[in-house]
Amino acid sequence: MHFAFTDDQKMLRDTVREVLQRECAPDVVRAVWEGRPESATSVWDTLAETGVVGMTASEASGGMGMSELDLLLPLEEIGYAAFPGPIVDTVAVGIPLLEAAGTDEQKERWLGPAAAGEVRVAVAFEDQDIVADAGAADLLIAQRGGAGYCVPISDVSVTPEQSVDRARALGRVSFETSPQNRMRDDVDMHALFSLSQERAALATAAQLIGLCRRMLDMAVQYAKDREQFGKPIGAQQAVKHRLANALIEQEFARPLVYRAGWSMSTSARDADVAVSLAKIYAGQAARFVAKEALQVHGAIGYTIECDLHMWMKRAWALAAAHGDAAYHRERIGRHIL
Amino acid sequence: MDLDFTDTEAAFRKECRVWLEANVPKEPLPSGDTREGFAQHLAWEHQLFDAGWAAVSWPKKYGGREASLFEWLIFEEEYYRIGAPSRVTQNGIFLLAPTLFEFGTDEQKERTLRPMARGDVTWGQAWSEPNAGSDLASLKSTARRVDGGWRLSGQKTWSTRAAFCDMAYGLFRTDPDQTRHRGLTYFMFPLHTDGVTVRGVDRLDGDEGFAEIFLEDVFVPDSDIIGEVHQGWKVAMATTSSERxxxxxxxxxxxxxxxxxxxxxxxxxxxxxxxxxxxxxxxxxxxxxxxxxxxxxxxxxxxxxxxxxxxxxxxxxxxxxxxxxxxxxxxxxxxxxxxxxxxxxxxxxxxxxxxxxxxxxxxxxxxxxxxxxxxxxxxxxxxxxx
Structure with missing residues (x-):
C-alpha cells in the first residue's frame, strides 16, 4: 500500500498549474461567458504544447500513453481554473475511444490531430443529445443504437442550449448515421462506452475537486480581507467553522477520487464502485463548498460581478453530469445491500 | 501509487485473522467501563500481549512486532471485523506510549511500556480540570518542588476509567510565575497512594467510565516527569495530535x-x-x-x-x-x-x-x-x- 502520486505526476500537475495560472485568469473564463469563446483558444494551444491534450493517446499516435490515474492531477488544475473547453471529452474519453474503436481511416484522420490539440472532441452517450462544448468541438463521437459514430462537426446539426454555466457551450446534437461515420463493429462497443462513462465520471470528479479548491481559496482570501466590526470576518468563529467544514468535505472527497483513478488504471474489480464513491463525494463537496463560499462572500458573492459565480455554476453542472449522487448511490446500494 | 496490499501485508492480515478467530471470546465481555467488565477485559489484554498482539507497531523489546503503520491498520481492521473486545489499555498504549517514544527516557520506557501493554499497569488520562476543559492551558493543578521530586495538588476530571486504573498522566504547573502554556510539566503519577482520592462518575450510559481525581501533596519522583520541566505543553500536544x-x-x-x-x-x-x-x-x-x-x-x-x-x-x-x-x-x-x-x-x-x-x-x-x-x-x- 502506497497512496501518493509520483514525482513525475506532480511535475505534470505543476506544469499545467503554471500554464493556467499564467494564461487562464478569471477574465478569460469571463470572456467565454460573455460570448467570446476564442479568448480561450490560446490556452488550449498551450495546454496542447505541454502534451496534456495528448496524454491519453498512444505514443504511436503522438501521445504519452498515460492512464486514468495520470490524468487526475492535470484535470484537477483544469477544474481549479474553470478552464472552458472540451478537455474531459477530448482527453479522458474521446481519444481513448478513437484509439480503441476508430476505423483505420477515422484514426488516420482524427487521432493524431486530436492528440496534438488541433481537433477537439465532444462525446454523446446513448440517449444523450445535449452535449457540453458541442459548439466548441470539431468532432463528435456518439453512441447510437449501441454502435459508435465518429462525425465531423460540420455534419452535425448543433442547436445551442443554455446551461447555467454559460462557458459550457451546451448544444443539442443530431446527425445522420452512415456506414462512413460508423466506428468499428468488431469491438465490444457496449463495454467500451460503459468504460467511457466511468472515465467521464472520474474525470468530472477530478475537475470538481479543483473547483472546490478554488472556491475555498476565494472564500478564505475574502474572509481574511473583508473587515466588519473592525476585524476580518474570518476571525469570527461562525465564519471559521463554515470554512473548516468546507475543507473537511473537500479533503475527504479527494482520496476517493485518487483511489478511483488507481482502480480504473489497474482495471480493479471494484473500479465501478470506486468511481461512484468518487463522483458522489466530489459532487457533494463541490456543492457544499459553493454554498459556504457564497455565504462567506455575502451579497457580493450573489452577483455576477464577483468571479465566484462562474466556479459555482461549473460545480453545479458537473455535480450532476455523468451520474448525479442519486445515480451513483444506487450503484453502490446494489453493490453493498 | 499502489493501493493493493503487499504480499507481506496480506500475510500479516492472514496471521491476525487466524489468531483472532481462534482466540477472541465467543461471548461479548461485559462493558469495560464497569469494574467487573474492566477485570475481564484485562484478562483479554494479557492474552493479547502474550501472543504479541497488544501493540503490534511497538519495538519487539517492549512486546511489539515492529509492524508498519499499514500493518497496524490491518490489525485494527481485523480486530474490529471480528468484534474483539474494546481496548481498556487504550489510554496507555495509544496516548501515553507515543509520548514516551518521543520524549521518554530509556529508563521510563523500560519500566512502563511492557506492563502498560500487558495491562498489568493500567493508565488513565488526567487532562481536564473542572475549570479547564477546552481551555486546557488555564489549568490550576500545581506541582511543588521538594527533595528528589515534586508534590502534586489539584483536581482532574473526566479521566476515562481512572476509577479502575493504577496510574495516570497529566499537566501540572511547576512554575507559579508563568501563565498559560508556559511553566507546565508533564507528570506520570500513581492513583493508589497517599493524597490521591478517585471518585468514579457515571457517564451518560450509566457506566462508571469517568472519574474525578483529587490530589493533595502527592509525591512524584523526578524520574516520572516526561520531557523537560516546564516544557509539558509541548509534550502534551504531541499526545493530543496522536489522539485526534x-x-x-x-x-x-x-x-x-x-x-x-x-x-x-x-x-x-x-x-x-x-x-x-x-x-x-x-x-x-x-x-x-x-x-x-x-x-x-x-x-x-x-x-x-x-x-x-x-x-x-x-x-x-x-x-x-x-x-x-x-x-x-x-x-x-x-x-x-x-x-x-x-x-x-x-x-x-x-x-x-x-x-x-x-x-x-x-x-x-x-x-x-x-x-x-x-x-x-x-x-x-x-x-x-x-
Whole structure:
C-alpha cells in the first residue's frame, strides 16, 4: 500500500498549474461567458504544447500513453481554473475511444490531430443529445443504437442550449448515421462506452475537486480581507467553522477520487464502485463548498460581478453530469445491500 | 501509487485473522467501563500481549512486532471485523506510549511500556480540570518542588476509567510565575497512594467510565516527569495530535460498525424506507471515505511528513460519522430502540443504544469539535486568530 502520486505526476500537475495560472485568469473564463469563446483558444494551444491534450493517446499516435490515474492531477488544475473547453471529452474519453474503436481511416484522420490539440472532441452517450462544448468541438463521437459514430462537426446539426454555466457551450446534437461515420463493429462497443462513462465520471470528479479548491481559496482570501466590526470576518468563529467544514468535505472527497483513478488504471474489480464513491463525494463537496463560499462572500458573492459565480455554476453542472449522487448511490446500494 | 496490499501485508492480515478467530471470546465481555467488565477485559489484554498482539507497531523489546503503520491498520481492521473486545489499555498504549517514544527516557520506557501493554499497569488520562476543559492551558493543578521530586495538588476530571486504573498522566504547573502554556510539566503519577482520592462518575450510559481525581501533596519522583520541566505543553500536544489522529480511532472500527449496520438493515428492511436506505449506504460510504483518507495520511507519515493540525479533520470526520451511523441504526430498529442493555428483548442486546451514547461522546472528547474547527481554520486555512 502506497497512496501518493509520483514525482513525475506532480511535475505534470505543476506544469499545467503554471500554464493556467499564467494564461487562464478569471477574465478569460469571463470572456467565454460573455460570448467570446476564442479568448480561450490560446490556452488550449498551450495546454496542447505541454502534451496534456495528448496524454491519453498512444505514443504511436503522438501521445504519452498515460492512464486514468495520470490524468487526475492535470484535470484537477483544469477544474481549479474553470478552464472552458472540451478537455474531459477530448482527453479522458474521446481519444481513448478513437484509439480503441476508430476505423483505420477515422484514426488516420482524427487521432493524431486530436492528440496534438488541433481537433477537439465532444462525446454523446446513448440517449444523450445535449452535449457540453458541442459548439466548441470539431468532432463528435456518439453512441447510437449501441454502435459508435465518429462525425465531423460540420455534419452535425448543433442547436445551442443554455446551461447555467454559460462557458459550457451546451448544444443539442443530431446527425445522420452512415456506414462512413460508423466506428468499428468488431469491438465490444457496449463495454467500451460503459468504460467511457466511468472515465467521464472520474474525470468530472477530478475537475470538481479543483473547483472546490478554488472556491475555498476565494472564500478564505475574502474572509481574511473583508473587515466588519473592525476585524476580518474570518476571525469570527461562525465564519471559521463554515470554512473548516468546507475543507473537511473537500479533503475527504479527494482520496476517493485518487483511489478511483488507481482502480480504473489497474482495471480493479471494484473500479465501478470506486468511481461512484468518487463522483458522489466530489459532487457533494463541490456543492457544499459553493454554498459556504457564497455565504462567506455575502451579497457580493450573489452577483455576477464577483468571479465566484462562474466556479459555482461549473460545480453545479458537473455535480450532476455523468451520474448525479442519486445515480451513483444506487450503484453502490446494489453493490453493498 | 499502489493501493493493493503487499504480499507481506496480506500475510500479516492472514496471521491476525487466524489468531483472532481462534482466540477472541465467543461471548461479548461485559462493558469495560464497569469494574467487573474492566477485570475481564484485562484478562483479554494479557492474552493479547502474550501472543504479541497488544501493540503490534511497538519495538519487539517492549512486546511489539515492529509492524508498519499499514500493518497496524490491518490489525485494527481485523480486530474490529471480528468484534474483539474494546481496548481498556487504550489510554496507555495509544496516548501515553507515543509520548514516551518521543520524549521518554530509556529508563521510563523500560519500566512502563511492557506492563502498560500487558495491562498489568493500567493508565488513565488526567487532562481536564473542572475549570479547564477546552481551555486546557488555564489549568490550576500545581506541582511543588521538594527533595528528589515534586508534590502534586489539584483536581482532574473526566479521566476515562481512572476509577479502575493504577496510574495516570497529566499537566501540572511547576512554575507559579508563568501563565498559560508556559511553566507546565508533564507528570506520570500513581492513583493508589497517599493524597490521591478517585471518585468514579457515571457517564451518560450509566457506566462508571469517568472519574474525578483529587490530589493533595502527592509525591512524584523526578524520574516520572516526561520531557523537560516546564516544557509539558509541548509534550502534551504531541499526545493530543496522536489522539485526534489515527491512533485513537482507526478506520477498522467504523468499517465494522457499517458492516453491522448493513446486517441490521437486512433484518429490518421491512420497516425501512428509501431515506433510511440512503442513510445506510451513506454510513458505508463514509467509512470507506475515512479508510482511504487514512491510507493517504499514513503514506504521508511513512514518508516522514508531519501531519500536525490536519489530524483535527480526522477527528471531526470520524466522530460525526459515528453519531450518524448509530442514529441510523436506532431509526431502523424503531420503537424498540429504547430497550437497553440488560433487557432480553433488546435488539442486538441493546448494543446500538449503548453505542449511540458512546458515539455522542466523540464530538466532545479529545478536544471538542468546536476546538478542532478552530484549529483547522486557523492552522490549516490560516484565518486570523482574533
Amino acid at each position: 489522529g489515527l491512533s485513537l480511532r482507526s478506520p477498522g472500527r467504523f468499517m465494522a460498525t457499517a458492516t453491522r449496520l448493513i446486517d441490521l438493515y437486512h433484518r429490518y428492511r421491512d420497516r425501512s424506507d428509501p431515506v433510511l436506505r440512503d442513510q445506510v449506504i451513506q454510513a458505508w460510504m463514509d467509512a470507506q471515505a475515512y479508510r482511504w483518507f487514512t491510507f493517504q495520511t499514513v503514506t504521508r507519515m511513512m514518508q516522514g511528513e508531519s501531519i500536525g493540525p490536519d489530524s483535527s479533520m480526522n477527528k471531526v470526520f470520524w466522530s460525526e460519522m459515528d453519531v450518524r451511523t448509530h442514529e441510523t441504526a436506532l431509526e431502523l430498529i424503531g420503537e424498540s430502540s429504547e430497550l437497553d442493555v440488560g433487557c432480553e428483548s433488546a435488539v442486538d442486546a441493546g448494543h446500538w443504544m449503548k453505542g449511540f451514547q458512546f458515539a455522542l461522546a466523540g464530538p466532545i472528547y479529545a478536544g471538542t469539535n468546536e476546538i478542532q474547527r478552530n484549529i483547522i481554520s486557523e492552522r490549516v486555512l490560516g484565518l486570523p486568530r482574533k
